[in-house]
Amino acid sequence: PTPSPTPSVSPIPPVLPNKPYYEEIGETGSKTLWVVFVIMLLSTLAFIALAWRVPVQKRLFHVITTLITTFAALSYFAMATGDGNSYAHIIIKETHKHVPDTVEHVFRQVFWARYVDWSLTTPLLLLDLAFLAGMDGASILVAIVADLVMVLTGLFAAYGKSDGQKWGWYAIACIAYLVIVYQLVISGRRAVRSKDSSTSKLFASIGGFTLILWTLYPIVWGIGDGARKWSVDAEIVAYAILDVLAKPVFGFWLLFAHARKATAIEGFWSHGLSSEG
Numbered sequence: 001p002t003p004s005p006t007p008s009v010s011p012i013p014p015v016l017p018n019k020p021y022y023e024e025i026g027e028t029g030s031k032t033l034w035v036v037f038v039i040m041l042l043s044t045l046a047f048i049a050l051a052w053r054v055p056v057q058k059r060l061f062h063v064i065t066t067l068i069t070t071f072a073a074l075s076y077f078a079m080a081t082g083d084g085n086s087y088a089h090i091i092i093k094e095t096h097k098h099v100p101d102t103v104e105h106v107f108r109q110v111f112w113a114r115y116v117d118w119s120l121t122t123p124l125l126l127l128d129l130a131f132l133a134g135m136d137g138a139s140i141l142v143a144i145v146a147d148l149v150m151v152l153t154g155l156f157a158a159y160g161k162s163d164g165q166k167w168g169w170y171a172i173a174c175i176a177y178l179v180i181v182y183q184l185v186i187s188g189r190r191a192v193r194s195k196d197s198s199t200s201k202l203f204a205s206i207g208g209f210t211l212i213l214w215t216l217y218p219i220v221w222g223i224g225d226g227a228r229k230w231s232v233d234a235e236i237v238a239y240a241i242l243d244v245l246a247k248p249v250f251g252f253w254l255l256f257a258h259a260r261k262a263t264a265i266e267g268f269w270s271h272g273l274s275s276e277g
């Protein structure tokens, strides 16, 4: 028989295809999502109960805060049941000197339901703070639009195919975040100066708490989705802690502090004045 002209080993292709690699939710992540769903649901019920105890005209903060945990509960229900996510396709090209180039395909699970949640709840959280400080309409509008830009560009960043695209969107989102910080720190503090001292003290502490918490979100994103140094589960747990602090804990703090302030003022009018005359 004549020897076959083609060699028995196939030639090495110029680009080595690698097996796709999946990064996705595990048992810890799944349990965490359910736990946070229950926390958000119970907080929502508690906020509704608190709203019933005050007259309709004084329920603005109750309504805003209840909506925040309602949206969070919906988003966590979606994520816990396997909805509201899809896989970001990340392409990692590596060029080598003497060996063929390699292309790595990574599929990382992104929970886009978070971004839907944030696009509704973070403007509401800003409204809570803005109404507390008595901020003007222009500053509120700028803060809310910057907030929407931050969340939507953050969503694009999460689905970035390459490092350039991912970190490009991330940088834009961070600039938008700085606009929010500016509005809270400069416009918010300017506005609250014309209010009573207990309101400005409350705004300083709850606003400071907000700024610290919010700053941790882009850090978690950077380590998790960005650098992919954390597993999907680690990221879920980190966001879970932040979300519970930023929504229910923030809400109870605001409502109780505000109620205390209101009773102090009522007390002043009913006792402080009447005792004088």
Ligand code: RET
Binding pocket: 118, 121, 122, 125, 150, 151, 153, 154, 155, 157, 170, 173, 174, 177, 214, 215, 217, 218, 221, 242, 243, 246, 247
């Ligand atoms: C992203 C990534 C892109 C850069 C920045 C981000 C900031 C997110 C923030 C989220 C806050 C969420 C809250 C949720 C409510 O419970 C989108 C993570 C700056 C600040 C407070």
